[in-house]
Amino acid sequence: MNTMSRKSNIDSPPSTQYRVLFVASPKVQNIGGLERQALSLASFLKEDGSFFAMACAEGGGLEQACRAKGLPTLKFHPANSFDLLGALSLARILIKNKIDIVHVHSRRDYLPVIFAIAFAVRLSHDKKYRPRLVFHAHLVRELAAPGKLSEWLYTSYLDRTVAVSKATRNRILQDHIIPDDRVRLLYNGVDFSSFYTPGSPQALEARISFRQLWGVPQDAVVIGMVGRLCDKGQLHFVRAIPALREKIPNLRVVMVGPEGKDGYADKINFLADNLEVKDVLYLPGPAASNVPQLLNAFDALVHLPIDEAFGLALVEAGAAQLPVIATLAGGCTEVVTEGVNGLLVSREDQGEVVHAVLSLFDPKTGSALRKKLGEQGREMAVERFGAQRQHNELLELYKELCQ
Numbered sequence: 001m002n003t004m005s006r007k008s009n010i011d012s013p014p015s016t017q018y019r020v021l022f023v024a025s026p027k028v029q030n031i032g033g034l035e036r037q038a039l040s041l042a043s044f045l046k047e048d049g050s051f052f053a054m055a056c057a058e059g060g061g062l063e064q065a066c067r068a069k070g071l072p073t074l075k076f077h078p079a080n081s082f083d084l085l086g087a088l089s090l091a092r093i094l095i096k097n098k099i100d101i102v103h104v105h106s107r108r109d110y111l112p113v114i115f116a117i118a119f120a121v122r123l124s125h126d127k128k129y130r131p132r133l134v135f136h137a138h139l140v141r142e143l144a145a146p147g148k149l150s151e152w153l154y155t156s157y158l159d160r161t162v163a164v165s166k167a168t169r170n171r172i173l174q175d176h177i178i179p180d181d182r183v184r185l186l187y188n189g190v191d192f193s194s195f196y197t198p199g200s201p202q203a204l205e206a207r208i209s210f211r212q213l214w215g216v217p218q219d220a221v222v223i224g225m226v227g228r229l230c231d232k233g234q235l236h237f238v239r240a241i242p243a244l245r246e247k248i249p250n251l252r253v254v255m256v257g258p259e260g261k262d263g264y265a266d267k268i269n270f271l272a273d274n275l276e277v278k279d280v281l282y283l284p285g286p287a288a289s290n291v292p293q294l295l296n297a298f299d300a301l302v303h304l305p306i307d308e309a310f311g312l313a314l315v316e317a318g319a320a321q322l323p324v325i326a327t328l329a330g331g332c333t334e335v336v337t338e339g340v341n342g343l344l345v346s347r348e349d350q351g352e353v354v355h356a357v358l359s360l361f362d363p364k365t366g367s368a369l370r371k372k373l374g375e376q377g378r379e380m381a382v383e384r385f386g387a388q389r390q391h392n393e394l395l396e397l398y399k400e401l402c403q
Helices: 033-048 061-068 084-097 107-123 147-157 166-175 201-214 234-238 241-247 264-274 288-297 312-319 350-360 366-384 387-402
Strands: 005-008 020-023 051-056 073-075 101-104 132-137 160-163 183-185 221-226 251-256 281-285 300-303 324-327 342-345
Touching: 020 033, 020 084, 033 051, 033 061, 033 312, 033 387, 051 061, 061 073, 084 107, 101 107, 101 387, 107 132, 107 147, 132 166, 132 387, 160 166, 160 387, 166 183, 201 281, 201 288, 221 288, 221 312, 234 251, 234 264, 241 251, 241 350, 251 288, 264 281, 288 312, 300 312, 300 350, 312 324, 312 366, 324 350, 342 350, 342 366, 350 366
Parallel strands: 020 051, 020 101, 051 073, 101 132, 132 160, 160 183, 221 251, 221 300, 251 281, 300 324, 324 342
Antiparallel strands: 005 073
């Protein structure tokens, strides 16, 4: 059953050149990279005067995060891709508020929003009214299925698809008959103002306090992983810990993030127990809002997904001047350049993963390598993946659509 409602915490719609409605309806309590990027863009558009509301699930983590940031919300959680009642309710809101652009962030909402646009075109008294439609592709996957229906709808109503990496863009063009110029590359952006300057008193204080919070010795070598426990190769990395522990006796591994799939923390703990390394493993749970600060407690970040659209944790690690180890997966190779700001490994080669970590902590050369990769990582992150760059490019896209 659809849960679309006009009830919201909107005081009054903005008086601006554009009225932009964001849509992201997955009802998750612990928000991930998709939700964090949607929040960042919405906050920027609110300052610009263009943001109208976030259509999201009632009671979900995204709705709560929006309220904490003072962002208006609408209740929206379609039952499935063919929830026509939900689409009709959304269409009426589009017409009533004269929404210029509908920017959809979640894959589950693509088809319902297309139906809403189609309804709005037919129901509006203004026969020229047609909101512009933007899909934001945060995953390296096809946009939707079934193929033939989605192709027809996309060519009829979709104005632009925003891809967060070249890997994502290539997959979309490979899977769908969409003109090349309708798929725009827009790398995710990070607000670096929330990161402490590496080596500053604030960074050192954060390092000490988070290690105390986790129960990690201050003199330990801490390898960190950030993201849903089921997504970023955490279970895979546990298998490398016995070999690493032989060479790094004071090793500790901290995996920050929600489970993603129920029971995944138990799987990780069970494997660690069987391998007799549970005493060096810490699972402190989700901490998305504290990522810029907690990164100071790590000595390196490991990121081992099977596929990755972008790799936000890699950019954030760069901002914290951390060396990173990542797999040769999708967007990881667009964020990490081998030997420049990190090391790239084959996920399937356990020995390669172990060798990369040991090279960072080699008694003779490790310190200099970590320093070089960290400094260049920060430089590349600021130069290529700043939030302001992302915001400016998004506004250019909106201008292009509305002219």
